[in-house]
Amino acid sequence: MVKHILSISNKLNTYDLILIVFLLLFYATAAQTQEKIADGDTQKVSPSFILQEKIRQWVETQKLQGKERADWAEQKRSMASLNGIRQKEIGQIDALMESAGKRLSDATAKKDQLLLDKEALKSQRDVIQGRVEKFEVSLRQKVGMFPDSLLSKISDEVERIKNEEIEGSVQDRLRDIVAILSAASDFGHAMTITSELRSVNDESIEVEVLYLGFSGAWYVSKNGKTSGWGKVQDGGWNWTEDPSVARPLTEAMEMYRKERTPDYIPLKFNNTED
Structure with missing residues (x-):
């Protein structure tokens, strides 16, 4: 019978094999107990009962372990899924941080370039303002030769040029100079x-x-x-x-x-x- 059991053990899982072994032990113990217990024996708990109880406890333990293994497998799947989600979120955050860092770097570079452009424009403005002031001084010395017919066309511009404390912008002052020179050129030709x-x-x-x-x-x-x-x-x-x-x-x-x-x-x- 044992050989028969071993021949089919490959077809059964470990738990089934162990259960069969316990059953065999149970039957063997029960037979021996029947031989040793007399009719008048007052023993209250038989060995077979103890064996049955242990088998029951073992089965319960196996069930509990199986449930724990199943729960642990489910928890591992959940943890793996959560870990995948977290890894994806971390990747998205890293991408956002990289993009933000690039934008910050680009903004810093653009700011630096704008500051350089501002300084260049300020230098150009200073050069233009210096030339405008020279033109204004020269024109103040020449407006006395403008006849009334010429002055009537540029009277406002000439009045502003005559004022040595001009408050207008460089652009407005340059516009007045161009208007005066243009009218004077037309008159001169x-x-x-x-x-x-x-x-x-x-x-x-x-x-x-x-x-x-x-x-x-x-x-x-x-x-x-x-x-x-x-x-x-x-x-x-x-x-x-x-x-x-x-x-x-x-x-x-x-x-x-x-x-x-x-x-x-x-x-x-x-x-x-x-």
Whole structure:
């Protein structure tokens, strides 16, 4: 019988084999007990009962151990799952920290570059401001040669330039300089006829003035009795009365207005005829 049991032991698990062995021992012990116990024996607990109780306890122990192993396996699976989730969360946190670190590094580099750009712009602004101030000083010395017809176009800009304590921004000041230089350039490259008042013998007389840019100018009254010429000198116009200018200047103005056929007209230019 034992050989038969051993032959099938490979087909059974360990717990089944142990159980069979205990059963065999139980039967063997029970048989011996029956032989030794007499009819009048007063023993209350038989060996077979003890064996049965131990087998029962062993079975309960095996069940408890099996349950503990199953619980432990389930706990290990849960712990493995939780560990996987934590590892994933740690990976996400590491990625976020790496990304945040990169953004911080990029922001720091950008900040440093902006500071460098700010310093460069400040240096450029200082250079531009220095040039603007030089232009303003130069223009203050030259606005005295601007005729009324020119000043009327840039009166606001000229007023601001005349103020040595300018409070405007460099951009606004540069805009005024450009406006003045542009208007002065247009005037300097054109022939302009305008009406002005001249003081002659304590009397204010209206005259017509022909400006050939800033190169020279000639004037004549409407009745032709007052005439002369002028040139820029010491930052302003210096006028010289000259009756000989009246007739040729009147003819030149008539030609300018297309009231006379174009012709060569001699006019005094810096005290010489041209």
